[in-house]
Amino acid sequence: MKARVHVMLKDGVLDPQGEAVRHALGTLGFAGVEGVRQGKVIELDLAETDAAKAESAVRAMCDRLLANTVIEKYTIELA
Structure with missing residues:
Protein backbone atom coordinates (compact mmCIF):
# COMPACT_ATOMS: atom_id res chain seq x y z
CA MET A 1 0.00 0.00 0.00
CA LYS A 2 1.20 3.50 -0.73
CA ALA A 3 0.71 6.47 1.56
CA ARG A 4 1.21 10.12 0.67
CA LYS A 10 -0.56 25.69 10.33
CA ASP A 11 -2.57 28.82 9.57
CA GLY A 12 -1.08 31.79 11.37
CA VAL A 13 2.48 30.42 11.35
CA VAL A 21 8.66 32.34 -3.49
CA ARG A 22 5.84 34.91 -3.67
CA HIS A 23 8.38 37.73 -3.98
CA ALA A 24 10.39 35.86 -6.64
CA LEU A 25 7.25 35.21 -8.68
CA GLY A 26 6.50 38.93 -8.62
CA THR A 27 9.98 39.83 -9.83
CA LEU A 28 9.57 37.33 -12.68
CA THR A 49 -2.61 -4.11 3.32
CA ASP A 50 -5.30 -3.12 5.82
CA ALA A 51 -6.20 0.55 5.24
CA ALA A 52 -7.15 1.28 8.86
CA LYS A 53 -3.92 -0.20 10.21
CA ALA A 54 -1.88 1.59 7.55
CA GLU A 55 -3.48 4.93 8.36
CA SER A 56 -2.93 4.41 12.07
CA ALA A 57 0.75 3.58 11.49
CA VAL A 58 1.29 6.57 9.20
CA ARG A 59 -0.45 8.87 11.69
CA ALA A 60 1.96 7.64 14.38
CA MET A 61 4.90 8.27 12.02
CA CYS A 62 3.70 11.82 11.43
CA ASP A 63 3.16 12.54 15.09
CA ARG A 64 6.57 11.18 16.08
CA LEU A 65 8.83 12.19 13.16
CA LEU A 66 7.43 13.39 9.85
CA ALA A 67 5.62 16.53 11.07
CA ASN A 68 6.26 19.04 13.82
CA THR A 69 2.68 19.05 15.09
CA VAL A 70 3.26 22.21 17.14
CA ILE A 71 3.51 24.31 13.97
CA GLU A 72 2.55 21.91 11.14
CA LYS A 73 -0.59 20.10 10.06
CA TYR A 74 -0.73 17.03 7.84
CA THR A 75 -3.10 15.02 5.71
CA ILE A 76 -2.76 11.39 4.68
CA GLU A 77 -3.79 9.75 1.40
CA LEU A 78 -3.74 5.97 1.01
CA ALA A 79 -3.71 4.15 -2.31
Missing part, protein backbone atom coordinates in the same frame (compact mmCIF):
# COMPACT_ATOMS: atom_id res chain seq x y z
CA VAL A 5 1.57 12.62 3.50
CA HIS A 6 1.11 16.35 2.86
CA VAL A 7 2.72 18.53 5.55
CA MET A 8 1.99 22.27 5.71
CA LEU A 9 2.54 24.99 8.26
CA LEU A 14 4.82 32.62 9.34
CA ASP A 15 6.15 30.97 6.17
CA PRO A 16 9.39 32.72 5.14
CA GLN A 17 10.02 30.26 2.29
CA GLY A 18 6.54 30.84 0.92
CA GLU A 19 7.06 34.59 1.16
CA ALA A 20 10.38 34.31 -0.72
CA GLY A 29 6.45 39.15 -13.82
CA PHE A 30 3.77 36.90 -12.33
CA ALA A 31 1.50 39.60 -10.95
CA GLY A 32 -1.47 38.88 -8.72
CA VAL A 33 0.06 36.21 -6.47
CA GLU A 34 -1.01 37.44 -3.04
CA GLY A 35 0.26 34.56 -0.95
CA VAL A 36 2.28 31.36 -1.11
CA ARG A 37 2.47 28.58 1.47
CA GLN A 38 5.20 26.01 0.99
CA GLY A 39 5.03 22.48 2.33
CA LYS A 40 6.34 19.01 1.71
CA VAL A 41 5.03 15.71 0.38
CA ILE A 42 6.31 12.41 1.74
CA GLU A 43 5.53 9.16 -0.10
CA LEU A 44 5.73 5.87 1.78
CA ASP A 45 5.57 2.30 0.45
CA LEU A 46 3.98 0.18 3.16
CA ALA A 47 3.80 -3.59 3.55
CA GLU A 48 0.47 -3.23 5.40
